Amino acid sequence: MNNPGYMFFRTYKKRSGVLSVIFLILAFLAKWYAGPFWHIADAYLGDFFIVASLYFCLSLILPGVGRTKKIVAVAALAVVVELFQATGIPRSLHLPKPFEFILGTRFDVKDFISYLAGLMLAAAVDQRASLKKKENDEDF
Template sequence: MPSTKILMTRRPALLLAATVVVILGLAIHFFVAGDTASLVADALYTVLVYLVLAFILPKAGRHWMAIAAFAVSALVELAQLTGIPEQLAVGFPPSRLVFGTTFSALDLVAYAVGAVAVYFADSALSRNSGTWRRTQTE
């Protein structure tokens, strides 16, 4: 179980990381053209989901958060097959940034890469910083 001191230092770091990911993702989305940029932005989407989960569920294991982040991202992508996100974007255009509009199987690969990358980054930071360390059960 993480101590209160560790949670007090981890949560602000997660909030800062999430803010950086949002800014970077939006900058890539709006200012960088191309398929590669789109895939990087998709991977960052999953990274953001992971960071939000880590903030909300501080006792959850990294591996479960990575799996959940990928699952949430994949469910949002699969929901695009229904056409509902596209209809939502017509009525509320900013929703396009969260839910997308068109399905792409390649996006699922980007989400997996994002989940793996953030898992290993969090693990490495946890090993190298006592203030970032999570639980001994992972």
């Protein structure tokens, strides 16, 4: 099928899937890092990468949704999870590690900065990749 719109979404979905997995791996690596400044990597870097992963996961599922709407959706989810942590419920449940990773256990206002930075990175990567795709299309 040579429909340019179809090809764009197909390529976009593949790229989004790959980037989502890459950022997810980086989030897990940040949680498992045990070197210098491990506490910063564990507390903030994982949050930075996980929102970027969620952004590209959403891009994979809904490729036609605009950047701003994806940012708002992922930011809203991150804020809800962070505020849920403030209730103390996630910590009191003593969940297995994978669920602790998803829900978190401690409220930290600085996490919002990590979320914002991660979403800015994801949107910048998304925009850059989209611009590069348009430039390549114009070459033909």
